Amino acid sequence: xxxxxxxxxxxxxxxxxxxxxxxxxxxxxxxxxxxxxxxxxxxxxxxxxxxxxxxxxxxxxxxxxxxxxxxxxxxxxxxxxxxxxxxxxxxxxxxxxxxxxxxxxxxxxxxxxxxxxxxxxxxxxxxxxxxxxxxxxxxxxxxxxxxxxxxxxxxxxxxxxxxxxxxxxxxxxxxxxxxxxxxxxxxxxxxxxxxxxxxxxxxxxxxxxxxxxxxxxxxxxxxxxxxxxxxxxxxxxxxxxxxxxxxxxxxxxxxxxxxxxxxxxxxxxxxxxxxxxxxxxxxxxxxxxxxxxxxxxxxxxxxxxxxxxxxxxxxxxxxxxxxxxxxxxxxxxxxxxxxxxxxxxxxxxxxxx
Amino acid sequence: xxxxxxxxxxxxxxxxxxxxxxxxxxxxxxxxxxxxxxxxxxxxxxxxxxxxxxxxxxxxxxxxxxxxxxxxxxxxxxxxxxxxxxxxxxxxxxxxxxxxxxxxxxxxxxxxxxxxxxxxxxxxxxxxxxxxxxxxxxxxxxxxxxxxxxxxxxxxxxxxxxxxxxxxxxxxxxxxxxxxxxxxxxxxxxxxxxxxxxxxxxxxxxxxxxxxxxxxxxxxxxxxxxxxxxxxxxxxxxxxxxxxxxxxxxxxxxxxxxxxxxxxxxxxxxxxxxxxxxxxxxxxxxxxxxxxxxxxxxxxxxxxxxxxxxxxxxxxxxxxxxxxxxxxxxxxxxxxxxxxxxxxxxxxxxxxx
Numbered sequence: 001x002x003x004x005x006x007x008x009x010x011x012x013x014x015x016x017x018x019x020x021x022x023x024x025x026x027x028x029x030x031x032x033x034x035x036x037x038x039x040x041x042x043x044x045x046x047x048x049x050x051x052x053x054x055x056x057x058x059x060x061x062x063x064x065x066x067x068x069x070x071x072x073x074x075x076x077x078x079x080x081x082x083x084x085x086x087x088x089x090x091x092x093x094x095x096x097x098x099x100x101x102x103x104x105x106x107x108x109x110x111x112x113x114x115x116x117x118x119x120x121x122x123x124x125x126x127x128x129x130x131x132x133x134x135x136x137x138x139x140x141x142x143x144x145x146x147x148x149x150x151x152x153x154x155x156x157x158x159x160x161x162x163x164x165x166x167x168x169x170x171x172x173x174x175x176x177x178x179x180x181x182x183x184x185x186x187x188x189x190x191x192x193x194x195x196x197x198x199x200x201x202x203x204x205x206x207x208x209x210x211x212x213x214x215x216x217x218x219x220x221x222x223x224x225x226x227x228x229x230x231x232x233x234x235x236x237x238x239x240x241x242x243x244x245x246x247x248x249x250x251x252x253x254x255x256x257x258x259x260x261x262x263x264x265x266x267x268x269x270x271x272x273x274x275x276x277x278x279x280x281x282x283x284x285x286x287x288x289x290x291x292x293x294x295x296x297x298x299x300x301x302x303x304x305x306x307x308x309x310x311x312x313x314x315x316x317x318x319x320x321x322x323x324x325x326x327x328x329x330x331x332x333x334x335x336x337x338x339x340x341x342x343x344x345x346x347x348x349x350x351x352x353x
Numbered sequence: 354x355x356x357x358x359x360x361x362x363x364x365x366x367x368x369x370x371x372x373x374x375x376x377x378x379x380x381x382x383x384x385x386x387x388x389x390x391x392x393x394x395x396x397x398x399x400x401x402x403x404x405x406x407x408x409x410x411x412x413x414x415x416x417x418x419x420x421x422x423x424x425x426x427x428x429x430x431x432x433x434x435x436x437x438x439x440x441x442x443x444x445x446x447x448x449x450x451x452x453x454x455x456x457x458x459x460x461x462x463x464x465x466x467x468x469x470x471x472x473x474x475x476x477x478x479x480x481x482x483x484x485x486x487x488x489x490x491x492x493x494x495x496x497x498x499x500x501x502x503x504x505x506x507x508x509x510x511x512x513x514x515x516x517x518x519x520x521x522x523x524x525x526x527x528x529x530x531x532x533x534x535x536x537x538x539x540x541x542x543x544x545x546x547x548x549x550x551x552x553x554x555x556x557x558x559x560x561x562x563x564x565x566x567x568x569x570x571x572x573x574x575x576x577x578x579x580x581x582x583x584x585x586x587x588x589x590x591x592x593x594x595x596x597x598x599x600x601x602x603x604x605x606x607x608x609x610x611x612x613x614x615x616x617x618x619x620x621x622x623x624x625x626x627x628x629x630x631x632x633x634x635x636x637x638x639x640x641x642x643x644x645x646x647x648x649x650x651x652x653x654x655x656x657x658x659x660x661x662x663x664x665x666x667x668x669x670x671x672x673x674x675x676x677x678x679x680x681x682x683x684x685x686x687x688x689x690x691x692x693x694x695x696x697x698x699x700x701x702x703x704x705x706x
Contacts, residue, residue, distance in 0.1 A: 007442055009705050041650060063651045083651065086613045086664060087623075089360055108614070111664070139621060139654055140614055171649065260439045261461070261493055268492055270440075274680050274705050279626050279648070295632070296524065297394060297676055298416045298436065298705060301492055311439060311464070323650055327627050327681070330703050349703075350683050352362050352627050352651060 001340040003333075004314050008258040009271035011329040011346075012316070015336050017252035018236050022055045024248050025218070025235050030056075032223050037061045037080060037211065039233030042323045044348035045332060046074035048236070059102070061211070061231050065090040066351035072100050074347070080104040080211065082167060082231060084132070084140055086112055090353070094127060095119035104128035104209075106167045108142050113154050113161065120160030129155050130167040130211060133196060135189045137171045145199045152205055165209035168193055169231065174214035175280070177244050186220045193226040216245050237322040241280040254286065254316040255325065256333075257300065259309050267307045269315060272298040276317055277324035286316040293317075354693040356686075357667050361611040362624035364682040364699075365669070368689050370605035371589050375408045377601050378571070378588050383409075385576050390414045390433060390564065392586030395676045397701035398685060399427035401589070412455070414564075414584050418443040419704035425453050427700070433457040433564065435520060435584060437485070437493055439465055443706070447480060448472035457481035457562075459520045461494050466507050466514065473513030482508050483520040483564060486549060488542045490524045498552045505558050518562035521546055522584065527567035528633070530597050539573045546579040569598050590675040594633040607639065607669040608678065609686075610653065612662050620660045622668060625651040629670055630677035639669040646670075 003012065029036045038052045040062035049060050049071060059078025062068050068081050078101065085094050085105050097103055098120065107113055107129050120127045131151045134141030142148055148166070155163040170189055176182040197207050210227050215234040221227060234242050237253035257271035267288075273295050276283050282293060285302070287309070294301040300317070309315065319325035326332075327349055334342040356365065382389045391405045393415035402413050402424060412431025415421050421434050431454065438447050438458050450456055451473065460466050460482050473480050484504045487494030495501055501519070508516040523542055529535040550560050563580050568587040574580060587595050590606035610624035620641075626648050629636050635646060638655070640662070647654040653670070662668065672678035679685075680702055687695040 007440065007706050084613060087360065087611055109664075138619065139649065139652055143617065258440055260437060264496065266491065271705070273630070273632050273677050274703075277626070278632050296492065299492055311462075324626050328703065350627075350681065352624070353360050 003256065003335050003338050003340060006256055006333055006340060008256050008314065009275040010256045010333055011326065011331065012254050012256050012333045012335050013237070014252045014254070015334050015341065017250050021236055021238070021249045021252060022052065025232065026056050028219055029230060032221050032225060034221055034225060034227055035229045037229045037231055038236070039082070039231050040067055040071060040348070042233030042236060043326055044346050044351070045344060046070060046076075046347045047344045049074065049076055058229065064352055065093050066353040067348045068097055068103070069093065070348045070351065072097050077101045080130070082106060082169070082211070084108055084112060086115070088115070091115050091119045095123040095125050098125035098127045099123060102128065104130055104164055106130050106132040106140070107151060107155070108132045108140050110151065110154055113151060113158065117158040117161050124160070126160055126162060128162045128164040130164050130209060131155075132167045133193075135168045135170055135192060137169060139171070141167070145196050148196060149200065149203060152200060163205065165207045165211070165228070166193065166196065167211050169212040169214070170217060171214065174216040175241055175245070176216065179245075182217060183220055186217050190226050197226060215242055215247065215249070219248060234322050239280070239322040239325070240282065240284055240318055240320040243318075244281070251318050253322050253326070254318060255283075257315050257317055259311050259313045259315065262307060262309070262311050265303055265305060267302040267304070267309065269300050270298065271300055271317055272296050274298060275328060276319050277321050277328065279324055280321040283317050283320045286318055356609065356688050356691050356693060359609055359686055359693060361609050361667065362628040363609045363686055364679065364684065365607050365609050365686045365688050366590070367605045367607070368687050368694065370603050374589055374591070374602045374605060375405065378585065379409050381572055382583060385574050385578060387574055387578060387580055388582045390582045390584055391589070392435070392584050393420055393424060393701070395586030395589060396679055397699050397704070398697060399423060399429075399700045400697045402427065402429055411582065417705055418446050419706040420701045421450055421456070422446065423701045423704065425450050430454045433483070435459060435522065435564070437461055437465060439468070441468070444468050444472045448476040448478050451478035451480045452476055455481065457483055457517055459483050459485040459493070460504060460508070461485045463504065463507055466504060466511065470511040470514050477513070479513055479515060481515045481517040483517050483562060484508075485520045486546070488521045488523055488545060490522060492524070494520070498549050501549060502553065502556060505553060516558065518560045518564070518581070519546065519549065520564050522565040522567070523570060524567065527569040528594055528598070529569065535570060536573055539570050543579050550579060568595055568600065568602070572601065587675050592633070592675040592678070593635065593637055593671055593673045596671075597634070604671050606672060606675050606678070608636070608672060610668050610670055612664050612666045612668065615660060615662070615664055618656055618658060620655040620657070620662065622653050623651065624653055624670055625649050627651060628681060629672050630674050630681065632677055633674040636670050636673045639671055
């Protein structure tokens with residue numbers, strides 16, 4: 001089957017490009033001695049998770065407990081839920097999953113540590129903990145080194161928890177388009193984390209992991225980085241928001257659309273807001289990168305004097321945010337060149353529990 | 354089970370409010386003698402479609418062929434696909450579905466009419482056609498009465514097609530917040546459609562249906578309206594975009610979220626961009642309607658000096674666009690007061706083919 005025969009709208013993934021992106025990231029992380037723990041939230045696909053493991057990832061990270069459950073069922077054995085898990089039902093599930101794999105979660109409150117320990121004790125499992133340190137994102141995490149130390153003390157006193165290190169995720173820098181500002185802020189974060197690390201080590205703690213770093217800031221790391229693992233997800237796919245940063249990765253993910261109308265200065269396709277997300281800068285058509293797209297739920301419209309396409313032609317839309325676009329689709333079409341090689345479920349689509 | 358026991362994030366539908374919205378719309382359409390053909394795209398749920406039929410709807414309309422297939426399988430017998438169907442595989446499916454129900458599609462090109470006739474001839478089915486007339490939306494439809502007439506002539510000459518009338522959908526007016534501007538533009542559209550109708554009738558055509566009208570413009574109709582059916586969808590649920598129009602409907606649809614962090618002037622919940630859409634004006638929490646929400650993929654954050662909630666509390670987010678928010682979820686929780694009465698699949702979630 002050829003790509004032009006796929007019924008649209010459809011999510012297509014160019015495997016050749018994705019594999020090049022994986023190789024670029026692998027070469028970089030090897031060169032600086034940082035391990036890659038790719039983020040599942042971007043693809044939500046256990047098949048792709050296994051490709052990442054085969055390419056040298058140390059494990060996966062994910063955003064939600066329901067995603068972790070899908071990954072464990074798919075045989076992934078080293079897993080980080082890169083957020084706090086605070087609801088009782090989810091904590092019980094985490095404690096149970098921790099019997100099936102090496103499972104790490106983030107914590108930022110004493111109550112949460114108590115709840116995790118209680119649930120792990122019931123299951124007799126061991127949950128690894130990263131204390132989240134807020135390095136400027138303003139969402140979760142504690143703000144001072146004393147708070148980190150207090151949580152490390154508390155975790156260390158819990159027989160079913162293990163203090164693993166720090167999560168420090170600079171989500172607010174991920175899309176900073178000015179390279180110099182991005183580099184400078186990333187450098188300041190490294191310094192702050194080195195200080196935190198020494199502070200904890202001086203108090204007898206081994207800080208085994210410092211986890212964080214997005215696709216946008218991964219390649220600012222050096223051999224001297226304080227980070228031990230990189231949580232990037234979008235490097236696989238890219239999107240128009242990350243394209244603006246001129247990174248070393250290329251677009252592998254597209255929404256395939258069909259031209260359903262041409263005329264009167266309009267080109268209309270069958271892919272709209274239910275097939276592509278618009279929560280970041282706008283998506284564009286690869287074939288018309290300079291034309292803004294007018295969206296409705298099931299249509300996208302371009303306005304121009306002339307178009308080089310006919311009704312029935314396929315166009316490739318470049319998403320603006322790969323993670324939220326993937327979450328709209330039940331399947332990826334894996335393609336190489338103009339051929340379809342597989343149709344693969346987005347395993348955890350809609351799994352936000 | 355109580356609403357506060359639902360694991361979050363979750364889509365909840367207050368049946369009492371939804372039923373009141375249905376009753377308000379029914380009383381209005383009865384009073385002006387226009388039939389309601391509710392739009393499936395808003396709820397994508399065959400259970401709700403049957404509630405709408407029981408409340409007096411003449412049939413359903415939907416956006417896509419894959420939605421129509423779900424509705425036909427669920428026993429809906431009068432169906433309008435309120436768009437053009439132009440891909441060969443989908444046209445074949447339409448011709449096949451037309452054997453199972455009374456099926457109407459929109460057309461705006463001679464080639465499409467030829468393709469529909471050829472496919473219906475193969476299946477020996479009858480497809481009803483509305484000619485779409487562009488009344489200012491600038492997406493699909495023909496622009497002149499002569500083009501409408503030419504398509505009516507062509508359809509009438511096709512043994513497997515039936516000319517049913519006109520679709521004229523003023524999507525560009527649906528969210529016009531100025532009532533006077535909305536009323537005036539709607540009045541001008543009515544005049545233009547009366548002229549078109551007389552033009553066609555003088556040439557021997559019965560214009561049985563004139564279909565269109567959104568939730569935002571439904572109640573501007575009178576007994577003298579040229580429209581014979583209203584395609585509204587959002588009246589069931591409402592959202593912050595339609596709330597701005599001060600209509601007679603109330604919010605029945607919410608994204609239930611749990612407070613996962615409080616402190617440092619922040620309230621953070623577990624519902625983010627993967628649980629609510631942001632393609633129209635922003636969503637708000639019912640409990641904090643004046644606070645803007647800061648979104649990330651799986652979090653929403655409020656900033657304020659004081660909050661009247663604790664970690665673990667449930668909050669209700671009012672979506673900004675009900676249709677695209679529903680499309681993120683696999684289930685509705687149907688609730689009455691504080692009790693869950695059912696968990697019902699979003700039958701056609703992600704069905705954009």
